């Protein structure tokens with residue numbers, strides 16, 4: 470691999486691997502995929518190789534999973550974790566039932582004997598085809614992705630996912646760069662969600678029929694250190710948080726805490742009222758001039774904007790669920 474330009478510097482292969490956190494095998498596979506014009510990376514077969522499976526019962530079970538995955542499986546739009554997602558209703562239990570049905574209608578010479586038990590079926594699946602999993606319930610997905618997934622237009626879906634992969638790689642590269650360089654700051658910001666207060670783990674009957682105070686939680690995550698600052702605003706002040714003014718105040722509060730940052734990367738979603746507007750642009754422009762900071766404001770493609778702050782809010786929600794919170 471030749472030297473590559475990266476954020477104003479030229480990196481050799483070793484430095485590139487250190488900055489991006491990629492191993493030589495991953496780089497070799499990515500280059501091979503590019504040469505073969507594969508848009509979606511070839512699934513890794515490291516945990517198990519279906520070609521080396523010799524036992525006919527195992528082989529038959531894997532063939533059934535493979536046949537279902539070919540018909541119902543779709544590329545993972547999140548681009549993390551498993552490569553092929555089965556529909557939500559194709560749970561392990563449902564897949565095992567499908568397997569038993571096919572097993573019953575097939576001759577014993579093909580199936581290799583008795584059907585696998587549920588436990589064995591799941592073990593064989595996990596061991597040899599970990600890149601196929603059942604999808605989970607999700608929200609806030611891209612309309613175009615859902616359209617293409619429903620119409621099973623795999624080619625268009627892969628082409629649609631290509632720019633989102635590049636955007637995500639850009640985001641990850643900045644997060645890793647910030648983790649390694651003290652003078653670089655990478656942030657991602659969004660409204661994380663709404664909670665109701667008071668929140669009690671042991672709820673008395675009287676409280677069950679009352680509606681608590683809704684509080685909006687805005688999260689600004691530091692991608693380099695994986696820390697998040699949550700700003701909590703009660704519904705009584707909701708009018709205040711609708712505009713860009715509020716986001717600028719939050720950004721200013723966070724950025725003032727990092728006076729040494731020379732380069733700032735900010736990931737925001739495409740909400741015009743809060744992030745994608747003149748007010749935020751003018752504030753950041755003024756800041757870059759007055760504080761001599763290089764500022765990159767990045768908007769990912771709508772529907773593909775899940776970032777660290779969403780993951781951190783998941784941790785927050787988990788902690789919130791098991792605690793008594795009054796105010």
Ligand SMILES: [Zn+2]
Pocket residue numbers: 611612613614615629772773
């Ligand atoms: Zn999409």
